[in-house]
Amino acid sequence: MGMVMIRCPDTGCAIPTGIKMDRERFRSSAVFFSRTYCRICSTTHEWFAKDAWVYESVPAKGKSGGWRSPRADAA
Numbered sequence: 001m002g003m004v005m006i007r008c009p010d011t012g013c014a015i016p017t018g019i020k021m022d023r024e025r026f027r028s029s030a031v032f033f034s035r036t037y038c039r040i041c042s043t044t045h046e047w048f049a050k051d052a053w054v055y056e057s058v059p060a061k062g063k064s065g066g067w068r069s070p071r072a073d074a075a
């Protein structure tokens with residue numbers, strides 16, 4: 001499971017939508033539309049699935065653009 005993220009159109013910051021979904025399921029899901037409240041802008045941004053991505057805190061493979069524990073590298 002991962003968190004669906006979008007990019008804030010005003011600040012370019014990644015913000016969590018609060019939606020949790022599998023990456024595969026997210027990809028296979030039909031194009032959908034949602035709204036997410038952005039704390040940075042204090043605005044609700046509207047977004048499409050094509051603008052969003054799934055951020056998984058636990059990388060399934062060795063390399064990931066996201067956060068990972070330093071201890072994972074030593075293992």
Ligand SMILES: [Zn+2]
Pocket residue numbers: 008009010011038039040041042043045
């Ligand atoms: Zn914003």
